[in-house]
Amino acid sequence: MTDLEEREIREYVTSQTPPESEDGVTLVQKVGCRRVAGRSHDLYDVWMSSGQRWWVITDMTNLYSQDDFKSLDQVFTYHLGLNTILHEQFNVQPDEEQIEHVSKPWRRYAGAVDAMAAAQEAEDFQAVGIRCREALLALVRENMNAEWVRVHEETPQVANFKAWFGIFANSLTANSKPRAYLKALAVNTWDLTVWLQHYVDASELDAEVVLGATQQLLRTFTLLRVRHDQPVEQRCPNCDSYQVVEESSELIERDAQFGTLLHDECVSCGWKSEQKFTQWPLEQLKRLIDYKTGAWSPPKKSMEELEVKDSDN
Structure with a gap:
């Protein structure tokens, strides 16, 4: 430890x-x-x-x-x-990454889960497939005009889910393995939703399979989106661990300036980088002084906010 x-x-x-x-x-x-x-x-x-x-x-x-x-x-x-x-x-509640990258598709997926909870007959389970398909199309509509998307040829129609996910996979990663996996996952998941929608003997287990596949695709897409946006993770120069965090000292004074000493520290082996002094802005110092002296108080709610709250109650 x-x-x-x-x-x-x-x-x-x-x-x-x-x-x-x-x-x-x-x-x-x-x-x-x-x-x-x-x-x-x-x-x-x-x-x-x-x-x-x-x-x-x-x-x-x-x-x-x-x-x-x-x-x-x-x-x-x-x-x-x-x-x-x-x-x-909390299986159908999105985390922060999913809210940021697949909020609308996830809401439609949650609707499919709700439909599953009330499903009893074959047509009810078929409806789960329809809702999952709508979630996938919502994923296309939400991302087709994003800055990271690179369309090199003719733009596909919105309903051409497989073509769009081929574009998404090529845009998100240059590594052949995750790119091929995302393409295959998208094609198979889309085919499953369409199959369930038209399968007259659909059962509860069939709908569960489609729900699981849809959730997996949304999650995989989210992870690749986050990976695409994030810079290369820092690794410890001593043990190559990714568990490097930034630590700071208490507030200190140096050359008539107030600030903290920052350094990187490896959770795995305990390696520490050299400390660097970071000056605090005057506004940040003022807030700290007000807090320590008791002069700080939380912002008061406006009358409009209070009136809205009263009307809700």
Whole structure:
């Protein structure tokens, strides 16, 4: 466990502790790392000044009282179950990346999921295929005029989903493997939606297959869009790890200027870059002074906002 890793766990537990309790972290011990279904979970034993002890498990990070869970196996099993329930509960809710890149198609996909929840007969399951097909066409309409799209030949019609996704795949990546995968996934997913739409003996399992394929295509497209927009990730010069984060010091004064010392730090091996001084803007300093002296207060809501809220109630 690196110093940075320990500090992050300390800060997390402190953030979950009521300030009035004055209960602080005294010891953090890493007691294991387990990988289940392709996801790694780090496990920590955290001691508090009051004598309270917590289990902290990552991805997604949560803490559990050792008074309630005596053994590590018991709490890890509970953590996995909780994650599974939450994943299922929010299965059709888009994350921030999906909201940014596929918001309209995702809303139509959510409509397909809602239709599936009420489906009972074959024609209901066929309707799920129609809604999934509409989500795919919405994906084309939302991106066909984007700056990153490169159309080298005649522009296809909007309804020509396969042609458009061939263009999207060529525009998003120069690597042949993910490009070929996205093209094949798009073609197969489109064919599945059309098949379900016209399949008179459609069943619940058939609709589930199409829903899963549509979700996978939306997710894969989102990942490639994010990868296309992001710069090359920084790697640690010592161990080649991608786990490099930026750390900052407390506010300091240097040459009559106020600012912080910034440096990059590797979570994996503990490597640190040289520190660089970054001056704070005057407006940022003023906000800090106002906050420390009690002069700062949150912005008040306008009368128009209050009237809208009252009318909603």
